[in-house]
Amino acid sequence: MYKILVVGYGSNPGGIERFITNYCSQFDNKKVQVDILGNDPEPLAFEDKIKAWGGKIYILNMPTIKKNPVKHFTRLENVTKKIFPNYDCIWFNTLDLKNIELIKKARKLQVPKIIIHSHNSKWSNKVSVIDNIRHEINKKRIIKYGTDFWACSESAKEWLFPPTLYSKVKIINNAIDVKNFEFDFNARKVIRNKHNLNDSLVLGNVGRLTQQKNQVFSLKIIQKLSKKIPNLKLILLGQGEDEALLRKKVKELKIEKNVIFAGVQKNINDWYSAFDLLLLTSLYEGLPLTAVEAQANGVTMVANKTVIPDQAIINNNLKLLSLEDDPEIWANKILDLYLNNKLKREDNRKIEDNLKKSGFDIKLEAGKVQQLIMGNH
Structure with missing residues (x-):
């Protein structure tokens, strides 16, 4: 049995957690054992699915160096020495390289295969100068520690790896189980009834409530659009450090009646069915899994053009705009789609075909990644 340890998994059901779960639940568990090393002390996202494929869960539970340096390094040493030598492969899923202690330990403990997988394309504006310096230094050092280098897109490749490594980096698509995201009329009915949305134009935004996801820009669009479509609703799915700031912004823009904070939802596929349009205003992304999931559902999407790489343009009802444009331009685009009856979903059979051709069908991609x-094992 070939043993894989996956690192980079937290309690928030975000893009990386969904990506890992999508792939690992499709691997052949007669050939591979896939276990998870979690970052957070609380229950991990999708623990039920990890247990369903037979995965063990380890929790790093390591305080930061600032908080308790002695405990940090003691815990790091103990966990890695105990766990890492048991694995044929450790698969590190990461957003940046400010801290590569675990990767270095994997090399020191002679783990045969060390995969470093980039899932991001930029820093948050809030990053410290020291973290930025660490990231840039570690970019140059990473070739010494990894054996395999992966990225979800070209921009994610360029963000994490130095040019000398580009030719070795494999692009791994953020593939999904297409059937799980098919439009479901009954799910739409249930959610829209529950939240009194039946007479509304419903826009959705899915993602952590944080600066990167740029929900503030979405709120400005809603303010402009609500003057033209009074029965407008924006559903914010997710939680995060910017929630208080966003709630304050909603009051400031006087759009309390138009915005619903729905929190984290596990049945995210049902919510896509409830939306009439998905709004994606992120400042940066590696390759947004939300964009793939929404296109599998067939819902119309209006997105920031800089965060959707060409490989992720799957359906014809994906509209791309610039964050440099005024929110009014975005609002007018959505208004045009609404008034001219262009908020139509793609046909399920066409979607399935599109996703297969684009390399985003997990049923086809999981076998390739496992291989x-x-x-040669």
Whole structure:
């Protein structure tokens, strides 16, 4: 049995957690054992699915160096020495390289295969100068520690790896189980009834409530659009450090009647069915899994053009705009789609075909990734 340890998994059901779960739940558990090293002390996202494929869960539970340096390094040493030598492969899923202690430990403990997988394309504006310096230094050092280098897109490749590594980096698509995201009329009915949305134009935004996801820009669009479509609703799915700031912004813009904070939802596929349009205003992304999921559902999407790489343009009802444009321009685009009856979903059979051709069908992609991990085993 080939043993894989996946690192980079937290309690928030975000893009990385969904990506890992999508792939690992499709691997052949007669050939591979896939376990998870979690970052957070609380229950991990999708723990039920990890247990369903037979995965063990380890929790790092390590305080930061600032908070308790002695405990940090003691815990790091103990966990890695105890766990890492048991694995044929450790698959590190990461957003940046400010801290590569775990990767270095994997190399020191002679783990045969060390995959470093980039899922991001930029820093938050809130990042410290020290973290930025660490990231840039570690970019140059990473070739010494990894054996395999992966990224979800070209921009994610360029963000995490130095140019000398570009030719070795494999692009791994953020593939999904297409059937799970098919439009479901009954799910739409249930959610819209529950939240009194039946007479509304419903826009959705899915993602952590944080600066990167740029929900403030979405709120400005809603303010402009609500003057033209009074029965407008924006559903914010997710939670995060910017929630208080966003709630304050909603009051400031006087759009309390138009915005619903729905929190984290596990049945995210049902929510896509409830939306009439998905609004994606992120400042940056590696490759937004939300964009793939929404296109599998067929819902119309209006998105920031800089965060949707060409490989992720799957359906014809994906509209791309610039964050440099005034929110009024975005509002007018959505108004045009609404008034001219262009908020139509793509046909399910066409979607399935599109996703297969684009390399985003997990049923086809998981086998390829498993083979990449296992090599000749």
